Amino acid sequence: MSAGTAHRQNSRLREWIFFYILSIIAALVLSAILVEATGGDWRPVMNALLDGSLRRPGRWGETLGTAAPMLLVALGTIISSKAGLINIGQEGQLFVGAAFATYFGFLLGGPGPLNVVLILIFGAVGGAAWAGVAALLKFWRNVPEVLSTLLLVTVGGQLVAYGLSQPWLLLAPLADRGNRNQVSTQLADDNRLPRPEIFGNEVPSAVFIAIALAAVVSVLLARTTWGFRLRMLGRNPRAAQRSGVGQTRYGAAALLLSGAFAGVAGAAMLAGGGFAFGNYQLVPGFSANIGWTGLLVALVAREKALVAIPVAFVFASLRTGSSFVGATGVEGRITDVIQGFLVLALLVPPAVMFLRERQRARAAATERV
Amino acid sequence: MVSGSTDLPGAGSSMESAPAVDLRNITKRFGAVTACDQIDLALTRGRIHGILGENGAGKSTLMKILIGLVLPDEGSITIDGEATQIHSPLAAAELGIGMVHQHFSLVDPLTVWENVALGDAGRLDPNAIRNRIGNIADQYGLRIEPDARVGDLTAGLRQRVEIIKCLRRDPSIVIFDEPTSVLTPEESVQLFASLRQVVADEGRAVVLVSHKLDEVLHATDDITIMRQGKVVDRLLAADADAPTLARGMVGRDVSLRSERAALGVLAVDDPPVDHVLAQPDGTPVLEILGATAHAPDGRAVLNNFSLKLHAGEIVGIAGVEGNGQRELGDLLSSLISLDAGSVVVDGHKITPGRSGAMARAGVGVIPEDRHDSGIVLDMSLAENLILVDQSAVAPKGFIDHGALEAHANAMIEQFDIQCSGPHAPMWSLSGGNQQRVVLARELSQQPKVLVAAQPTRGLDVGAIEYMSDRLRAAADDGVAVLLISSELEEILDMSHRIVVMHAGRLVGEMPRADVDLERLGLMMGGATV
Numbered sequence: 001m002s003a004g005t006a007h008r009q010n011s012r013l014r015e016w017i018f019f020y021i022l023s024i025i026a027a028l029v030l031s032a033i034l035v036e037a038t039g040g041d042w043r044p045v046m047n048a049l050l051d052g053s054l055r056r057p058g059r060w061g062e063t064l065g066t067a068a069p070m071l072l073v074a075l076g077t078i079i080s081s082k083a084g085l086i087n088i089g090q091e092g093q094l095f096v097g098a099a100f101a102t103y104f105g106f107l108l109g110g111p112g113p114l115n116v117v118l119i120l121i122f123g124a125v126g127g128a129a130w131a132g133v134a135a136l137l138k139f140w141r142n143v144p145e146v147l148s149t150l151l152l153v154t155v156g157g158q159l160v161a162y163g164l165s166q167p168w169l170l171l172a173p174l175a176d177r178g179n180r181n182q183v184s185t186q187l188a189d190d191n192r193l194p195r196p197e198i199f200g201n202e203v204p205s206a207v208f209i210a211i212a213l214a215a216v217v218s219v220l221l222a223r224t225t226w227g228f229r230l231r232m233l234g235r236n237p238r239a240a241q242r243s244g245v246g247q248t249r250y251g252a253a254a255l256l257l258s259g260a261f262a263g264v265a266g267a268a269m270l271a272g273g274g275f276a277f278g279n280y281q282l283v284p285g286f287s288a289n290i291g292w293t294g295l296l297v298a299l300v301a302r303e304k305a306l307v308a309i310p311v312a313f314v315f316a317s318l319r320t321g322s323s324f325v326g327a328t329g330v331e332g333r334i335t336d337v338i339q340g341f342l343v344l345a346l347l348v349p350p351a352v353m354f355l356r357e358r359q360r361a362r363a364a365a366t367e368r369v
Numbered sequence: 370m371v372s373g374s375t376d377l378p379g380a381g382s383s384m385e386s387a388p389a390v391d392l393r394n395i396t397k398r399f400g401a402v403t404a405c406d407q408i409d410l411a412l413t414r415g416r417i418h419g420i421l422g423e424n425g426a427g428k429s430t431l432m433k434i435l436i437g438l439v440l441p442d443e444g445s446i447t448i449d450g451e452a453t454q455i456h457s458p459l460a461a462a463e464l465g466i467g468m469v470h471q472h473f474s475l476v477d478p479l480t481v482w483e484n485v486a487l488g489d490a491g492r493l494d495p496n497a498i499r500n501r502i503g504n505i506a507d508q509y510g511l512r513i514e515p516d517a518r519v520g521d522l523t524a525g526l527r528q529r530v531e532i533i534k535c536l537r538r539d540p541s542i543v544i545f546d547e548p549t550s551v552l553t554p555e556e557s558v559q560l561f562a563s564l565r566q567v568v569a570d571e572g573r574a575v576v577l578v579s580h581k582l583d584e585v586l587h588a589t590d591d592i593t594i595m596r597q598g599k600v601v602d603r604l605l606a607a608d609a610d611a612p613t614l615a616r617g618m619v620g621r622d623v624s625l626r627s628e629r630a631a632l633g634v635l636a637v638d639d640p641p642v643d644h645v646l647a648q649p650d651g652t653p654v655l656e657i658l659g660a661t662a663h664a665p666d667g668r669a670v671l672n673n674f675s676l677k678l679h680a681g682e683i684v685g686i687a688g689v690e691g692n693g694q695r696e697l698g699d700l701l702s703s704l705i706s707l708d709a710g711s712v713v714v715d716g717h718k719i720t721p722g723r724s725g726a727m728a729r730a731g732v733g734v735i736p737e738d739r740h741d742s743g744i745v746l747d748m749s750l751a752e753n754l755i756l757v758d759q760s761a762v763a764p765k766g767f768i769d770h771g772a773l774e775a776h777a778n779a780m781i782e783q784f785d786i787q788c789s790g791p792h793a794p795m796w797s798l799s800g801g802n803q804q805r806v807v808l809a810r811e812l813s814q815q816p817k818v819l820v821a822a823q824p825t826r827g828l829d830v831g832a833i834e835y836m837s838d839r840l841r842a843a844a845d846d847g848v849a850v851l852l853i854s855s856e857l858e859e860i861l862d863m864s865h866r867i868v869v870m871h872a873g874r875l876v877g878e879m880p881r882a883d884v885d886l887e888r889l890g891l892m893m894g895g896a897t898v
Contacts, residue, residue, distance in 0.1 A: 228755075241704055242702040242757075244729060249724075
C-alpha cells in the first residue's frame with residue numbers, strides 16, 4: 001500500500017470520528033434542552049441514565065442481558081439485508097419464536113440442560129416459520145417482504161395471545177397461574193439459561209451465545225462462499241441469477257435464517273430471564289420492543305456483525321438506564337425521545353460520509369474520462 | 370432568424386458567406402480533463418457539417434455546449450453575427466438550435482402527434498398538429514401516420530418522429546447525434562436523403578456527429594475531425610478520403626481490419642482470408658430450437674428462433690437494435706425462461722431460466738450492459754472475477770483470501786487490467802477495464818460457447834482491437850463465439866457466418882463469403898429474401 005493510500009485512509013478515519021463526536025454532542029445538547037424545556041434538570045437525568053445502565057450494582061449485568069436479544073435480532077437483520085431483503089418483522093418473529101419455545105419446551109420436557117438447548121432450537125424454528133410465511137408469499141406470489149413481514153407482526157401477536165388464552169396451547173394450568181390470565185407456566189429451574197456471577201453482576205449466558213454467533217455470522221458473510229453468494233444476490237440480483245445464485249433459494253434461506261435469529265432471541269429472553277424480560281414465562285407483550293430495537297441496532301451497525309456488539313450494548317444501556325429516569329421526576333417517555341436523538345446521531349455520519357464518498361468518486365470518475 | 374440570410378449557397382461558395390454559428394476558443398474542463406480544448410467551429414447555412422471523432426473525443430460535450438446543456442469555461446458563441454450565451458436548452462431553442470438525440474425521448478403508449486405535441490404549453494389543437502406533421506412529412510419525405518402508436522413503430526420511424534419534433538419548431542440549426550446507430554443501412558440512406566433536403570431547401574445549417582468514417586465522407590460537405598478534445602483537422606468532404614480521415618481520428622495510420630471496422634469502413638468485397646472456415650463437423654456445441662418468449666405486454670420478443678453454433682466458428686447476429694438480441698443474450702445468461710423451445714449445450718438439454726444453468730453448462734457471456742448482469746459494482750475486482758465459480762479459491766466453502774488475491778493478480782496481468790489492485794472496488798474501474806474483467810472471468814472459465822453482446826460498445830479504438838483479437842483467439846481455441854452487434858461493420862469483420870434477426874425471428878442466414886450488403890440490409894428491415 002502506498003503512502004498516499006495510507007494517508008487517505010487516515011484522514012478518512014479522522015473524518016468519521018469527527019462526524020460521530022459532533023453528532024453525538026448535538027444529540028446530547030438537544031436532549032438536555034428537551035429535559036430543561038419540560039421542566040426537568042438535565043444533570044440528574046444523565047446521572048440516572050448512567051446509574052441505571054452501568055454504575056449501580058448489578059446493572060451492567062442487566063444491561064448485558066438486555067443487549068443479548070437485541071444483538072441476536074440484529075444479526076438476523078444483517079443476514080437478510082446482505083441478501084437485499086428487508087425483513088422488518090423481527091418483533092413478531094421473536095414473539096412467535098418465544099411461543100414455540102414455550103410450547104415445545106413443556107411438551108417435550110426432557111432432562112434440564114438438554115431441554116434448554118431444545119428451547120433455543122424451537123425458538124429458532126418458530127421465528128423461521130414466521131419469517132417463512134413472508135418468504136413463501138414473496139417467492140411464490142411476489143408479495144414484497146417489507147410489507148408482509150411488518151404486517152405479520154400484528155398477526156403473530158394476536159395468534160400468540162390466542163394461544164395464551166387456551167389451556168391446550170400455552171395457558172398455564174390454574175394451579176400455576178393463580179388468578180392471572182394469559183400467562184404460560186414458568187420454566188423449571190433446570191430449564192433456564194444459567195446466570196453466572198461475574199464481578200458482582202449476574203450475567204445471563206445468552207450474552208455469550210449472542211457474541212459467539214456474531215463472530216460466526218461475521219465469518220459466514222465475509223469468508224464463506226455462501227456468504228459471498230448472498231452478498232452477490234443483495235448487490236446485483238441479475239448477476240447473481242446468471243451466476244447460479246437463485247433468488248428463491250438463497251433469498252428464502254436468508255429470510256428464514258433472519259427469522260430464526262429473532263426466534264432464538266425470543267427463546268433466550270424466555271429462558272434467560274432477568275429484570276427486563278419477566279419471569280421465565282410467556283405473557284402478552286413479552287417481545288417488549290426488542291425486535292424493533294434490534295432492527296435499529298443493525299441499521300446503526302451498518303450491516304457489520306461485529307460492530308453490532310457495541311451498538312447493541314449502547315441501546316441496551318439506554319433501555320436499562322431509562323428505567324431509573326422516572327425517579328428524577330422527569331416524564332419517562334423523554335428517554336424514548338433521547339433514544340431517538342441518539343439513533344439519529346449514529347445514523348447521520350454514515351449518510352454524510354456516503355454523500356462525500358460519492359462526490360469524491362464522481363470527481364475521480366470525471367478526471368478519468 | 371430562420372431565413373434571415375437567404376443566400377442559398379452552391380457548393381463551394383459557402384465558405385465566404387457569414388456563418389450561422391461561430392464557436393471560438395471554446396474550452397470546457399471536467400476536473401483535470403479538458404473535454405474541449407480551444408475549439409473553433411463555424412457552421413454555414415446550406416451545408417452539412419460532419420464532426421468526426423472517437424468516443425471521448427469531445428464531440429458530445431461540444432454539442433451539449435451548443436444546445437445549452439453544458440456551459441463552456443471559456444470562449445465565445447456567435448449566432449448569425451450576434452455574440453450570445455446559451456444557458457439552457459430553452460435558450461437554445463429560442464435561438465433556433467434543435468437537436469435529434471441519439472437516444473429517443475418518446476413515450477411509447479402515446480401516438481405520433483401526441484409525442485410531437487409533448488411539452489407544448491397552452492391549449493392543445495390536435496388537428497393543427499396533425500396538419501403540421503403532414504406538411505413536414507410532405508416537405509422532407511418523412512412520411513408518417515400521425516395517429517400511429519409510437520410503441521408500434523420501428524426504430525427508423527421513431528427517429529422520424531424525433532426529427533419531426535425537432536423540425537416543427539423550425540430550427541435554423543439542426544444537430545444529429547449519431548443518427549444511424551438505430552437504423553438499417555437502407556434507412557440510413559433515406560435519412561441522409563432527407564437531411565440533404567433539409568439543407569438545400571431551407572438553407573439550414575446541419576451538424577452530423579458521428580464516429581463512422583463512411584457516413585461522414587458520403588453525407589457531409591465540411592468535415593471537422595476531433596481527437597482528445599482538440600480539433601485536429603478541417604477539410605472539405607470532396608477533398609477527403611477514408612485513410613486521411615482515419616489517420617486524423619486515431620492519430621496514426623490505420624491498417625488493422627478490426628480498427629477499420631470500428632471506424633465504420635465497410636469492406637464487403639474483401640472477405641478476410643482467415644474467415645474461410647473449414648466446414649464444421651456435424652455436432653453443434655450450442656443448439657437453440659424454436660425459442661419463443663413473450664414480454665409482459667404479450668409481444669413476442671423471441672419468435673420461434675432457432676440457431677446452431679459449432680466449435681471454432683464466430684456467428685454474427687446482425688439486426689437493428691431491439692429485435693430480440695437482448696432477449697437472446699438474456700436467454701443464454703439464464704435470465705429469462707422460454708414459453709416454448711429448448712436450448713442444448715454440448716449435447717445436454719439446459720433448462721432456460723434456471724439460475725446458473727447456462728454458465729455451468731459452459732456458456733460464457735459478455736453482456737450487452739455489463740452493469741446489468743456482468744459485474745457487481747459494489748464488490749471488489751477480485752470478487753468480480755469469481756462470481757460464477759468460486760471453487761478455485763474456496764475449495765471447502767471457505768474463501769482463501771491469499772488464493773483469491775493471487776488469482777486476481779494473475780488476471781490483472783494477463784488481461785492488462787488498469788486498477789489500483791485486486792481489492793479495488795469495481796466501480797472505481799473505467800468502463801474499458803470493467804469490460805476486461807468480464808472478459809477475463811468468462812474466458813478463464815474455459816467456456817464452450819462465448820456470447821459477446823455489443824462487446825466493443827463505448828470502447829476506444831485500441832480497446833476494440835484488443836477485444837476483437839481476444840474473441841478471434843477464443844474461436845481459434847475451439848470456442849463457439851456468438852457475436853451480437855448492432856454495428857454491421859463489426860459483424861462483417863469478425864463473423865464466419867451471419868444470421869439476421871428481426872422482431873425476434875431469424876429472417877436469414879449467409880456465410881460471410883457470400884454476403885450481399887443489399888440483401889442483408891433488406892433482411893434487417895424484416896424482409897425475407
